[in-house]
Amino acid sequence: MLSIPLLNGQPPQKHTKSIISPTRSIALVDVNNFYASCERLFSPQLEGLPLVVLSNNDGCIIARSQEAKDLGIPMGAAFHMIKDMLKRQDVQVYSSNYALYGDMSARVVSVLKSFTPYLEVYSIDESFLDLTGFSDLHAYSHNIRETILRWTGLPVSVGVGWTKTLAKIANRMAKKEPNFKGVFVMPNDPEDILKRFNVKDVWGVGEKIAMRLKELEINTALDLKQANPRFIREKFSVAVERIVLELRGTQCLSIETKPPPQKGIIVSRSFRKRITNYNHLKDAVTTYTNRAAEKLRRQGLVANKLTVSLRTSPFDMTQKHYANAANFIFSEATMNTPEMIQAAGSCLKKIYKPGLAYQKAGVFLDALENTQMAQRSFFSAPRTKRIKTSTLMRTVDQINATWGRDTVHFAITGRKQDWTMKQNHKSPCYTTRWQELKQVRS
DNA sequence: TCTGGGGTCCTAGGACCC
DNA sequence: TCTGGGGTCCTAGGACCC
Numbered sequence: 001m002l003s004i005p006l007l008n009g010q011p012p013q014k015h016t017k018s019i020i021s022p023t024r025s026i027a028l029v030d031v032n033n034f035y036a037s038c039e040r041l042f043s044p045q046l047e048g049l050p051l052v053v054l055s056n057n058d059g060c061i062i063a064r065s066q067e068a069k070d071l072g073i074p075m076g077a078a079f080h081m082i083k084d085m086l087k088r089q090d091v092q093v094y095s096s097n098y099a100l101y102g103d104m105s106a107r108v109v110s111v112l113k114s115f116t117p118y119l120e121v122y123s124i125d126e127s128f129l130d131l132t133g134f135s136d137l138h139a140y141s142h143n144i145r146e147t148i149l150r151w152t153g154l155p156v157s158v159g160v161g162w163t164k165t166l167a168k169i170a171n172r173m174a175k176k177e178p179n180f181k182g183v184f185v186m187p188n189d190p191e192d193i194l195k196r197f198n199v200k201d202v203w204g205v206g207e208k209i210a211m212r213l214k215e216l217e218i219n220t221a222l223d224l225k226q227a228n229p230r231f232i233r234e235k236f237s238v239a240v241e242r243i244v245l246e247l248r249g250t251q252c253l254s255i256e257t258k259p260p261p262q263k264g265i266i267v268s269r270s271f272r273k274r275i276t277n278y279n280h281l282k283d284a285v286t287t288y289t290n291r292a293a294e295k296l297r298r299q300g301l302v303a304n305k306l307t308v309s310l311r312t313s314p315f316d317m318t319q320k321h322y323a324n325a326a327n328f329i330f331s332e333a334t335m336n337t338p339e340m341i342q343a344a345g346s347c348l349k350k351i352y353k354p355g356l357a358y359q360k361a362g363v364f365l366d367a368l369e370n371t372q373m374a375q376r377s378f379f380s381a382p383r384t385k386r387i388k389t390s391t392l393m394r395t396v397d398q399i400n401a402t403w404g405r406d407t408v409h410f411a412i413t414g415r416k417q418d419w420t421m422k423q424n425h426k427s428p429c430y431t432t433r434w435q436e437l438k439q440v441r442s
Numbered sequence: 443t444c445t446g447g448g449g450t451c452c453t454a455g456g457a458c459c460c
Numbered sequence: 461t462c463t464g465g466g467g468t469c470c471t472a473g474g475a476c477c478c
Contacts, residue, residue, distance in 0.1 A: 055446035062446070062478095080444040096446085123449095123478050206476050237452060239476085266448050273443080315445060362447090422444085 024251055025137055025160055027129040028167040029112060029144060032155045032175065032182075034125035035063035038104050039094045041153050042430045051092040054079055057270045057422045058095055095423035103431045107152050115144050120255045128164055130255050141183040161186040164253045165246035168203040169193065169221065194222035194247065204243045209236060221247060261370070262299060267292040268309065268362025271419040274316075275358045281310070282348060284419040288363040289344040290410060293337040296365055297397055302333035304367035306340055308347035313359035324351040332381075333369050336389050337396075337410055340365075 031037060035053040040046045050067035054060065061077045071089055073082065079093075086093060105124045112119055118130035134140050141158040148156050159171025166186050173193060174184035186193070200210035202221050216235070218224050224232075225247035233241035242252040267288040275281055285308055296303055311323035328343035344363060381389075399408045428436035 057444085057446070059445050076445085078445040083444090126478080204476070208475065237475090239452065262449085264449075268447065270446070313445080360446095 023162045024132040026167045027160045028171045030126040036065040053094045093425050095426040099429040099432045137185050145182050158183045162249045163246040163251045197221035265295050265365040270360045272422045273418045289340050292363050292365050297335050301368045302335045303365040304333045306343045307364040309362045326350040
């Protein structure tokens, strides 16, 4: 087991708020090829070999080691279409193992927190750090990088700039140029860097916007920086205008050290095989609803709205593509699994068309509220009944947390069926399941 | 046979109000 | 024969992110 060592008795370095600086210093720290690096962590013999990680259902490539990138294996490629090629090239293939990645992610964050408390966990493998006021950003960034490598075994890159957008670009530079050894601090005059940076790679500029920018002859990050913000706002949106300002060093996106409450919860999945049978679909939707309800309660929230979506495969040429969704508004915000299962069932009935081979279904919980703040309806159940329900839900959650998922479950959820996920290449949960760790050793 | 899942923010346009 | 103007709120859908 890996563990996070203490700081050898040294207090974490304090962020000095007293130093007023006109410009901020923001670092973006992210783990290189995160999923691939996690898999390699526990199989050191894979060092130097190309390795890819597959999406749920072993559908497509979602992460690649550097060696796999060098082989030209594209991100998002359908696994079944490049399977033979991967075999020929001796590429190691893994199904995604989110228990492992989530746990490693938490370890990286806990190390980062020893460098500054002013940190935003942006995604499973990226954090923004406010380093405003630190004197030698270059040395400090190297220190961060080396500490994470030593304590977790994961390689990270650190990019520093005055805004999040510039930090993102600096991070790309840190990765690109081996001489930088994983660290790049944006210089005072970044024009040279921005000139060579394609506008489509700027954070927040996607495919569609990049195309429209090109039509306006805005091809590089420098072109975008020099564009008139008001013109950009009129042509595009405030979001793109903000990018222009951020490139100029004006901070528009702040560091959110406290995660805001979640606005929606999604559980959606592709099936292992196509499903035509209504009851199997209902099983799947019920199970997803159950998961969504668990997530909801874990965060102390209640939902006012539930949506069920259903679709056939967009790649299937043998039938006309069908996608639809229906929603249900609760008379009073709820966290009650049976109530949600019932609602999901009535939604499914509305959108199910017989005779189609379905590929994916999803359940969304929306219009979320804090349990305490939730509005009661006029026809609200009496207080005693509400307390009974929430106690039941809490108990179910506790039993499942202690004894494993689905130890107690609602009728028809939790059985293995045609629709459960395909994961033929999964690595053990090294850091979160003793049982699986033992299997490795024996 | 087989092509992921889970989020956020913004905008346009409709419904509604006075 | 003629039928305003200004505002808010909500929702669906688009774009983007990892």
